[in-house]
């Protein structure tokens with residue numbers, strides 16, 4: 001066990017508790033702005049294309065200084081440097097954490113166990129670019145010689161959410177003549193709906209799995225292969241050896257794999273030449289700028305993909321080099337800690353005002369909650385402080401007509417990020433483009449209403465009957481960060497994702513947890529495997545608890561009813 005003081009006993013932590021009690025017992029954003037109107041300009045950071053406004057937070061200069069002192073005391077920058085150096089900071093898996101190497105320039109040198117990994121990264125990017133180019137140009141055809149028109153990514157978690165989110169985000173940059181689908185759920189309906197209207201002869205499956213053992217992915221990939229072979233006819237399910245070799249050839253033209261596990265990929269029947277590699281130092285939820293992004297690269301093309309990597313890299317460099325006062329991921333991480341640990345906020349909303357970011361929050365859920373949903377510290381001791389919040393949200397105005405009520409007038413403190421763009425990127429008609437101002441007016445109005453609310457006196461002044469005044473009063477003081485960028489380009493998407501990656505890193509470092517393992521997903525996987533025979537064959541499962549046994553029995557009787 002390390003002999004550093006436990007987090008909550010550190011003087012910097014205690015100072016923040018005192019500060020909260022003394023200066024923020026009844027925080028008021030109206031008062032904070034009245035005392036310091038310049039905070040509207042001072043509490044803004046510019047990182048690349050991102051303008052990050054944190055003026056509507058329940059903080060003052062002293063809060064920010066105390067938070068930075070906590071970061072210094074917990075050596076966030078020390079762990080950051082160790083990450084960038086390729087040290088094995090994922091302690092429970094004994095792995096380096098080097099997603100930053102995936103977007104490093106060709107001439108960078110980043111070593112893992114004495115080996116410079118950058119040439120390998122670029123060799124895979126080049127192989128992806130070559131393949132993506134061939135699919136996009138039509139040089140890569142299906143088994144029957146037809147052009148590939150459909151690309152179906154089969155993966156789950158980090159092997160799905162990243163490419164699916166980024167494809168959605170960058171649709172305006174995509175090859176519109178190609179259809180992209182993303183299948184993740186082991187519910188057969190997911191694959192069914194993704195392929196039911198596709199021609200197998202025109203369909204490329206990308207099987208994305210770091211481990212190539214994930215049951216959902218392997219099950220879906222196996223079913224997709226059957227669908228392909230049955231649909232292609234000659235290489236189908238016939239048992240003749242000629243047909244089987246036809247089947248293998250068909251698989252070679254219609255299946256590629258993205259994985260770290262060449263042996264399993266070959267075992268599945270995918271030609272190793274059709275495998276795009278990545279490495280154990282890339283965490284699943286940090287992987288969409290590795291080979292896992294192949295579907296995205298086919299969609300937007302290698303040049304746009306590289307622009308996205310450059311966007312990531314620019315924020316990596318900012319996080320690596322900017323001083324604490326102007327380091328945006330550090331700041332966002334610390335603001336989150338302020339609310340989670342000192343206001344006991346349980347959740348954090350991410351509310352993009354862009355339809356193209358419709359999957360962004362779902363993506364961040366894995367990034368944040370799988371990383372920081374931990375209850376023991378890096379030494380294995382139970383933490384005595386709150387860790388990662390629940391992350392949730394959906395695109396802007398839709399949420400306003402659903403759950404914003406609770407953020408405005410409920411009893412909980414829910415810090416939120418509002419993300420918007422000055423220009424729409426899509427090829428919209430002039431009339432649709434004009435809607436953009438209305439969209440953004442909503443975003444700014446929400447930030448304003450959440451921060452400053454509406455007092456009872458203001459409500460009364462509108463002539464509202466007294467009995468309705470409490471219902472129409474808005475308490476305000478709901479903190480938001482407003483992130484504004486010119487438009488949603490590949491580079492800006494890379495910048496945004498890297499910003500959140502390093503924010504999550506910062507929080508994990510302060511909380512002294514391992515943000516890079518995910519043991520919490522294992523138990524469910526093991527139990528599902530154990531229970532499945534009971535569902536399919538009615539097999540006896542030793543040691544099944546009475547509640548689950550009753551559910552299994554009810555399921556079996558309904559299934560056959």
Ligand code: F6P
Nearest residue numbers: 157158159209210211214284521
């Ligand atoms: O859900 C656990 C997890 O290991 C994630 O971390 C990962 O992104 C996902 O499963 C998929 O894993 P794989 O890419 O190995 O199929």
